[in-house]
Amino acid sequence: MSVKHGLLGLLARKPQNGYELKNSFDEIAGGFWDVNFGQIYSTIDRLLKDGLITTSSEGGEGVERRVYQITQKGIQEFKDWLDKPSAKVRPLRDEVFVKLAFMYPFDKEAILQLLAEQRQLYLAKMAELTRKKYLLSRQSGSRDMLMTDLLLDAALFHAEADVKWLEHCEAKLSEFESIQREEALENDEIGFDQYEG
Amino acid sequence: MANKVEVKDVFKTYKRGKTGFHALNGISLSIKEGEFLAVMGPSGSGKSTLLHLIGALDKPTSGDVLIDGTFLSSLSDDALSQIRREKVGFIFQQFNLLPTLTARENILLPLKIAGKSSRENEKYANEIIEAVGLTNFSDHLPEEMSGGQMQRVGIARALAIRPSIILADEPTGNLDSKTSEEILKLLKDCQEKFKQTIIMVTHDAKAAAYGDRIIRLKDGQVDEEVEVYGANLISNL
Numbered sequence: 001m002s003v004k005h006g007l008l009g010l011l012a013r014k015p016q017n018g019y020e021l022k023n024s025f026d027e028i029a030g031g032f033w034d035v036n037f038g039q040i041y042s043t044i045d046r047l048l049k050d051g052l053i054t055t056s057s058e059g060g061e062g063v064e065r066r067v068y069q070i071t072q073k074g075i076q077e078f079k080d081w082l083d084k085p086s087a088k089v090r091p092l093r094d095e096v097f098v099k100l101a102f103m104y105p106f107d108k109e110a111i112l113q114l115l116a117e118q119r120q121l122y123l124a125k126m127a128e129l130t131r132k133k134y135l136l137s138r139q140s141g142s143r144d145m146l147m148t149d150l151l152l153d154a155a156l157f158h159a160e161a162d163v164k165w166l167e168h169c170e171a172k173l174s175e176f177e178s179i180q181r182e183e184a185l186e187n188d189e190i191g192f193d194q195y196e197g
Numbered sequence: 198m199a200n201k202v203e204v205k206d207v208f209k210t211y212k213r214g215k216t217g218f219h220a221l222n223g224i225s226l227s228i229k230e231g232e233f234l235a236v237m238g239p240s241g242s243g244k245s246t247l248l249h250l251i252g253a254l255d256k257p258t259s260g261d262v263l264i265d266g267t268f269l270s271s272l273s274d275d276a277l278s279q280i281r282r283e284k285v286g287f288i289f290q291q292f293n294l295l296p297t298l299t300a301r302e303n304i305l306l307p308l309k310i311a312g313k314s315s316r317e318n319e320k321y322a323n324e325i326i327e328a329v330g331l332t333n334f335s336d337h338l339p340e341e342m343s344g345g346q347m348q349r350v351g352i353a354r355a356l357a358i359r360p361s362i363i364l365a366d367e368p369t370g371n372l373d374s375k376t377s378e379e380i381l382k383l384l385k386d387c388q389e390k391f392k393q394t395i396i397m398v399t400h401d402a403k404a405a406a407y408g409d410r411i412i413r414l415k416d417g418q419v420d421e422e423v424e425v426y427g428a429n430l431i432s433n434l
Binding site: 116120122123124126127128129130131134137156157159160163164 | 382385401402403405406407408411421423424425
């Protein structure tokens with residue numbers, strides 16, 4: 001998913017100006033995918049350059065606004081994108097993972113603390129997303145709301161996986177440490193070198 | 198807001214051979230009236246034991262549990278079963294429905310046992326059956342229902358006695374994710390509409406996220422606590 005295809009999809013529904021596009025985007029993305037005006041306008045520039053959208057102005061002097069329409073080429077591009085499954089698996093570039101890799105084996109307690117705090121942050125975030133879902137469920141249903149609900153679900157499933165992974169890390173690191181310690185004791189040498197392995 | 202439940206320095210030790218196993222290890226905890234508390238933690242961390250003690254299904258080895266300011270240790274067995282019948286609604290992972298009774302009969306059972314089968318209570322039960330979406334299934338036997346429908350019966354049965362506390366032990370443990378979501382929404386509705394205090398044990402982070410507060414037990418103690426930002430958001434609407 002990219003801002004590009006998000007904007008093409010919104011313009012396929014109806015022509016809109018930049019301000020409306022930002023609002024429509026926020027409405028669908030449920031406020032948890034933050035896209036700023038800078039990203040919206042730089043994407044618009046690219047879409048214009050590629051001939052996927054055109055522009056015209058509306059309003060009088062002083063309050064003139066540029067309205068964007070999708071072109072036939074843009075519709076084709078959007079449909080092609082829509083019909084194809086995403087081949088990319090989410091890349092593993094988790095900041096926590098990088099920290100983990102650099103921290104280990106220096107400070108086991110600090111790592112476990114980091115993992116616990118990270119897990120708590122994810123849980124708090126999940127609770128926040130769940131609250132949004134619950135509020136949404138109390139309004140009358142529409143197609144856009146269903147889509148927002150599904151996006152919130154996606155965020156929740158991903159966060160859930162992150163929480164599980166963090167718990168898994170904790171369990172494995174703790175087990176690994178205790179095995180290392182036992183081995184070190186057996187060799188009657190407890191030294192930092194023993195933990196590198 | 199007043200504390201609905203207080204757990205004070207509670208130990209629960211089970212005998213295992215010659216040594217004892219401390220399921221709860223000096224745990225203290227306060228749960229406010231109307232709060233939705235999610236209790237997480239690995240297997241054997243004491244989650245279910247805690248739930249059983251709060252529900253007066255079992256007694257602590259030492260320490261005490263208070264419900265509405267009453268020390269449970271000060272009560273006779275009769276008074277304890279009265280608390281179970283009148284104040285606490287239980288929801289189980291395995292639903293625990295009686296197979297020969299229809300959904301409606303299962304839901305009305307706690308009222309019958311409590312000797313409270315009145316026209317008014319039956320009317321209330323009908324409202325609950327409608328609220329949990331079981332109107333068309335009230336004459337079905339458990340074997341004729343899906344897991345989600347059976348858990349709806351489980352929730353309706355817990356609600357029938359109008360408990361002020363709902364204790365749920367892995368209520369979505371046997372359900373798929375979509376049905377789980379419906380059941381959790383129903384629990385959240387109970388908190389919102391009936392102002393019930395809910396304590397739910399779960400190992401599932403997505404379920405726990407419905408709580409106003411999430412605690413994590415480890416070795417029979419509270420290891421971590423996550424306050425949820427803006428927990429009162431919904432009540433303030």
